[in-house]
Structure formats: C-alpha cells, structure tokens
Amino acid sequence: xxxxxxxxxxxxxxxxxxxxxxxxxxxxxxxxxxxxxxxxxxxxxxxxxxxxxxxxxxxxxxxxxxxxxxxxxxxxxxxxxxxxxxxxxxxxxxxxxxxxxxxxxxxxx
Numbered sequence: 001x002x003x004x005x006x007x008x009x010x011x012x013x014x015x016x017x018x019x020x021x022x023x024x025x026x027x028x029x030x031x032x033x034x035x036x037x038x039x040x041x042x043x044x045x046x047x048x049x050x051x052x053x054x055x056x057x058x059x060x061x062x063x064x065x066x067x068x069x070x071x072x073x074x075x076x077x078x079x080x081x082x083x084x085x086x087x088x089x090x091x092x093x094x095x096x097x098x099x100x101x102x103x104x105x106x107x108x109x
Contacts, residue, residue: 005053006028006030006053006055006072007053007072007075008025008028008053008055008072008075008077009025010025010026010027010028010103011024011025011026011093011100011101011102011103012024012025012077012101013025013077013078013080013084013101014055014057014070014075014076014077014078015075015076015077015078016070016074016075017073017074017075017076018046018074020061020062021059021060021061021068022059022060022061022078022080022084023057023058023059023060023068023084023086024057024058024084024086024089024093024101025055025056025057026056026057026058026088026092026093027055027056028053028054028055028056029053029054029055029056030053031050031051031052031053031054032048032050032051032052032054032071033054034054034069038069048071048073048074049071049073052071052072052073053071053072054069054070054071054072055069055070055071055072055075056068056069057069057070058084058086058088058089058092059086060084060085060086065085065086065087065088067088081099083095083099084101089101091104092104
C-alpha cells in the first residue's frame, strides 16, 4: 500500500460525512493500522479502503464522548468554531484565541 498525504492535521476539528459526530485529530496513521477484525466488522458496502490515512479522534456526539478511528474518505473539516468538549482534549491541546487547537508544549522547570 502506498500511503497518501494526510488531508487533516493534528489539532484540526473534523466531522463525519455520514454520522452525527465530530472530533479533534490527535494522531494519524498514513494507512489503515487497526485489526483485521475491526475492519471486517464494518459492513462491506460501507467499508473504507485501507490505503488512505486513518485518523484517531477525541470524538463526541450529542450524548457522549469517546475515541474514534476514522478513514479520511469519511471526514470533512468542521468549520463551526464550536469547542470540543471531550475531556481528554485539555490534556493534549490548548485552544487559541482564534478557536484553533494547538498541541501543548511541555513546560520546562
């Protein structure tokens, strides 16, 4: 498999094309890197290709927060400007005045 260049960056807020959830990218795999069992559990008619970036998200919907693993073909940029409420976001990111999320830099003592 030839990896693609990732369309979305760490700290970028994205939403799913078909399902009602959004999240912040905290890691990217250049190609599928989950288990075969996980991939096979997706119905064949909507199963994504493996030769594309897959994104690890701190995700949320109207009911809950969770971690998601989503193919690039199923994501679009979320331009709402709404903050992400997932509790792990503050462990890794800081929200800038313009609403963008930046990776926290380690504090030197």
